[in-house]
Amino acid sequence: MAPLPQTHPTTPVPELDAERAGKDVAEKESESDSESEKSEQEQEFDPWDLPELQDTGLKWSELDTKGKVLRVFRSIVKFILLLCLLYIFVCSLDILSSAFQLVGGKAAGDIFQDNAVLSNPVAGLVIGVLVTVLVQSSSTSTSIVVSMVSSGSGDRNEFRRAFAGATVHDFFNWLSVLVLLPLEVASGYLYKLTKLVIDSFNLQTGADAPDLLKVITEPLTKNIIELDTSVIRDIATGDPAARNKSLVKIWCKTQDITNLVNITVPDIINCTVGAPCWEVDDEIWTQENQTETLYLKKCKHMFVYANLPDLAVGLILLALSLLALCTCLILIVKLLNSMLKGQVAVVIKKVLNTDFPFPFSWVTGYLAIIVGAGMTFIVQSSSVFTSAITPLVGIGVISIERAYPLTLGSNIGTTTTAILAALASPGETLANSLQISLCHFFFNISGILLWYPIPFMRIPIRLAKALGNRTAKYRWFAGLYLILCFILLPLIVLGLSIAGWQVLVGVGVPVLAFAILVIIISIVQKRWPRFLPKILRSWDFLPKPLHSLKPWDKVVVSSMVFCRTRCCCCCKCCNEKEKDDVKAKEKSLEMYDNSAFTVDDEAKVVATHL
Numbered sequence: 001m002a003p004l005p006q007t008h009p010t011t012p013v014p015e016l017d018a019e020r021a022g023k024d025v026a027e028k029e030s031e032s033d034s035e036s037e038k039s040e041q042e043q044e045f046d047p048w049d050l051p052e053l054q055d056t057g058l059k060w061s062e063l064d065t066k067g068k069v070l071r072v073f074r075s076i077v078k079f080i081l082l083l084c085l086l087y088i089f090v091c092s093l094d095i096l097s098s099a100f101q102l103v104g105g106k107a108a109g110d111i112f113q114d115n116a117v118l119s120n121p122v123a124g125l126v127i128g129v130l131v132t133v134l135v136q137s138s139s140t141s142t143s144i145v146v147s148m149v150s151s152g153s154g155d156r157n158e159f160r161r162a163f164a165g166a167t168v169h170d171f172f173n174w175l176s177v178l179v180l181l182p183l184e185v186a187s188g189y190l191y192k193l194t195k196l197v198i199d200s201f202n203l204q205t206g207a208d209a210p211d212l213l214k215v216i217t218e219p220l221t222k223n224i225i226e227l228d229t230s231v232i233r234d235i236a237t238g239d240p241a242a243r244n245k246s247l248v249k250i251w252c253k254t255q256d257i258t259n260l261v262n263i264t265v266p267d268i269i270n271c272t273v274g275a276p277c278w279e280v281d282d283e284i285w286t287q288e289n290q291t292e293t294l295y296l297k298k299c300k301h302m303f304v305y306a307n308l309p310d311l312a313v314g315l316i317l318l319a320l321s322l323l324a325l326c327t328c329l330i331l332i333v334k335l336l337n338s339m340l341k342g343q344v345a346v347v348i349k350k351v352l353n354t355d356f357p358f359p360f361s362w363v364t365g366y367l368a369i370i371v372g373a374g375m376t377f378i379v380q381s382s383s384v385f386t387s388a389i390t391p392l393v394g395i396g397v398i399s400i401e402r403a404y405p406l407t408l409g410s411n412i413g414t415t416t417t418a419i420l421a422a423l424a425s426p427g428e429t430l431a432n433s434l435q436i437s438l439c440h441f442f443f444n445i446s447g448i449l450l451w452y453p454i455p456f457m458r459i460p461i462r463l464a465k466a467l468g469n470r471t472a473k474y475r476w477f478a479g480l481y482l483i484l485c486f487i488l489l490p491l492i493v494l495g496l497s498i499a500g501w502q503v504l505v506g507v508g509v510p511v512l513a514f515a516i517l518v519i520i521i522s523i524v525q526k527r528w529p530r531f532l533p534k535i536l537r538s539w540d541f542l543p544k545p546l547h548s549l550k551p552w553d554k555v556v557v558s559s560m561v562f563c564r565t566r567c568c569c570c571c572k573c574c575n576e577k578e579k580d581d582v583k584a585k586e587k588s589l590e591m592y593d594n595s596a597f598t599v600d601d602e603a604k605v606v607a608t609h610l
Helices: 013-029 031-044 065-113 121-135 139-150 156-187 189-199 212-221 230-236 240-244 310-339 342-353 363-379 382-395 400-413 415-423 427-451 459-473 476-499 501-527 550-570 573-593 599-609
Strands: 251-265 277-280 283-298
Touching (some): 065 212, 065 310, 065 382, 156 382, 156 459, 156 476, 189 427, 230 240, 363 382, 400 427, 400 459, 415 427
Antiparallel strands (some): 251 283, 277 283
16 A cells, blocks of 8 residues: 655755754753743642633523523433432442342351451451452442542543542541551440440330331342342351352242141150150150241342352342443533533532631531531432542542541441441340441541541541542552452451461561651651651662552553453454554545645544554
């Protein structure tokens, strides 16, 4: 095929070499100037500043009657569509939770049955992390996935803000655990405080607390899957028969009938107390009550007749729910971007991020905590609330400073679900159930008192911004963070905890001390480098892969390109792509030979070949 015609004269090689050499000299001479200009530009531009939201469309007063009717109609349709997407999103979270329970629910029951492991507070902590991620019942991992999906655009600042908004909750929890867990082990203040509260009330068994969110989602989710969660409870309480049961509920309506039946016993000592006992043909008979379960009505979900193991059903639901979750998130973000434009976005942004006038500006954050707690209590799901906030932080409607107290309020609101569930417990377990739910409540209250009232102590915001900056530069680091913090690290700590306190302390203390030392040196490097030895004023003395992600970025990008190329070749799509490229180039050349060829057409040709 003929080469692409050139639209500009070719520069002679000697002149080109001279020009390049001149450019190199000029670049070297102005290197310091460009670096200083770049630093000044970085100082002037703050990626965490919320973008200006301007009204790019026609104002309401400029529209005629038809335009006003169409705008109102489009707004109503978008709002209804948004509600539908939110409904599917919540249902997909419910299905995702069921999928994780099918995949690992029995393993979770076995873990809770092991009292030796649970007696170790560190092991209990990491088990809580693993089980929460496993059954997807907390907003932490959900919010991170939301940020990774909903901010998948090319705007790095949107991704930066969204990921920080999702992980500020993580840093609050991790920092609270690092401070409050040792305090609880040493003093038992949470146990004593909650015991005092429980003893001060005359507790009685309550009725089942209504789950408002379940009432809304159940009409759809019960047609997809229904689980028998009592199986996990029976495994955790040591019932051996429960291990052979399936978590997939088959019969939705059953009835237990107790009848008095005649049975044989080895000797008269084994006769039922208070029941008659007689002998017939050298056999001793007695009577006892036996309960028989009548299966009256089968469930109507799609896996009733599937006859598949729990793992297979869980993997199928996992794939479907993740697909629905990601699709809804992408559409919700796009819909919010189209709805939150113009004057609407300006008003919402102003209302959500405006503080009360001085000297009552400090009240604004605490009001946001109350709002977050109230909204989470209404929907009874912190996952829904925090997942809704994350895209708004990404597009610049809510600042990270305002999202932080909203998230803290959601932490309080989510404890009400456990408290309501505890109040519905039987009388013999009511006190213990309510006490552990109050431990959750007071833990979050203690964390808020630590990391919010004093502005200097709002460390989670600074850590979330630092992580957002890192993931904005290296997108793959977001997935690494999720796997490392919520899977690998808890598994490693759990293994050390099971091995014993000696192993945990012998390995964990030196690693933790080294990490603290590195953090302290890094802080001093940025603020007071003159107090450090010359070699420690930067990490440049270390190999670059040990203090920079840039070499790892090259490896990850190269691996992704290699895998994409190999997969493309394996699927024989490379040949198809080459054919399409050849056709596009031939079409471009035909356009170029046309006498009506314009400058814009020329740009399209160049873009096609590039």
